[in-house]
Amino acid sequence: MADIRLFEKDPYAPIRYVYEIDQVLYRGKSAFQEFAVVTNPYFGRMLVLDGVVQFTERDEFYYHEMMAHVALHAMESPRTVVVIGGGDGGVIREVLKHPTVEKAYLVDIDTEVSRVSREFFPTVGSALSDPRLVDSPMDGAAFLDGFDGTADAVLVDSTDIVGHARSLFTPEFYESARRVLGDRGLFVTLSESLHFHLPMVREVQKTLKKAFKTADLYTAPLATYAGNWWCFAVGSNGADIRKPARKPVTPTRYYCAEVHQTCFLPRFLYDRVMEEGRESL
């Protein structure tokens, strides 16, 4: 296992999470990252990219539901959705639960992610053959630059905000998203942990506010992401993501109307997040 960096210290997580591994089902390398699919007695199969757990069979639904459903339920009838990253298909699976969605673009630069997901995580990749999916394997920034339509939502399901994923967190990228979304669309991106990465959470909010009229922050409890108290950052030019516009799609295991209403960070805490120089709440 020495050359899979599963157990190496995460340079920006102060707790190292160590998992018992029963089997290594797959190891490989794409042009972009190292892959491992392993099994754990509790979590089942786990997808590990560059040594970081991306999701597990047992609890992937928290992240994938929360990435997709908050923005999409804030609209009456989302039709066009762009998922950047997320080649595994977990977010796409949730997006396509919305019956009004006509087109879901999947923009993951690394086609290996979808291949590995179909092979080892059939329940996560279950919607990867849906006819409404438009597979667009390319750089997310380049995709938005070349996109001449309008999207109802742009959802960024990338790896952590380091390395090549950083291009998805720049002012230029947010500007492209804003253009594609128009006045009524919503932008959602992962935004790391309120426990361990507060300066990064703040930086994403500040950058979003340069491109969008408003930025917001909601959270979800994710056991396998360092810091656990995980953030999703929102950019909007007018749409109110806080208000569900209709009943939840089914089935879900975590997302529900009450989660929608309670997942946003209270103003008292949001103001602390935004205090310059603050390292933790």
Place this chain on the structure above:
Amino acid sequence: MADIRLFEKDPYAPIRYVYEIDQVLYRGKSAFQEFAVVTNPYFGRMLVLDGVVQFTERDEFYYHEMMAHVALHAMESPRTVVVIGGGDGGVIREVLKHPTVEKAYLVDIDTEVSRVSREFFPTVGSALSDPRLVDSPMDGAAFLDGFDGTADAVLVDSTDIVGHARSLFTPEFYESARRVLGDRGLFVTLSESLHFHLPMVREVQKTLKKAFKTADLYTAPLATYAGNWWCFAVGSNGADIRKPARKPVTPTRYYCAEVHQTCFLPRFLYDRVMEEGRESL
């Protein structure tokens, strides 16, 4: 470090949390447990009992505030509060921020906890000399049995629900608490993680419902407790813990009116927690 069980596998947590340790400031043993005070570059000083991190200097406020303030803010004027366990003084510190509190009983069977806290965690143990505190170092169940007054709140800040702490999670103990609380008091106890200990969360709810008219569940994000998505279980005979009765005391770092309103588990998820046999949401 071999004889401090810091890094041993937690038998009921599927992820092992590993911390870098700079210094071991103290190691000792009481009649009840093994103590270690260590320092970590991120968390600062950490109190470790029987190999389990109890709190860290950096983030202790989440747990201590949430253990004390939800119940106490649901009352106009709490006067008498019983804290069982919690010898470190963290919960007592929060309780005594409420100006109406006249007496706070601290019932930790292990007097070493307070001694170590005063010495190594002065900001946590800062209220241990408050004149309103009544130090009652004895078994929590025996204390409640012999208590002939009425309390507004009983807060159980014990170690995990294993070993000698189990006596604080029995129907008999809850029955004693109910008697002491009368119709208007509130009972709060830790209740482990919604991610990793769902059957235990359910067991506590079911046991509480035998003694109290209603049981409830609220959560907080705790980075150093296995599973992180931590629960507090509530027993009530009529008082409504969900409604803050007045403005928050100050200062707090996490608790606020909006946290109070959003920390309770949504009914959709609560119903899943209570499904017999369910191992995770």
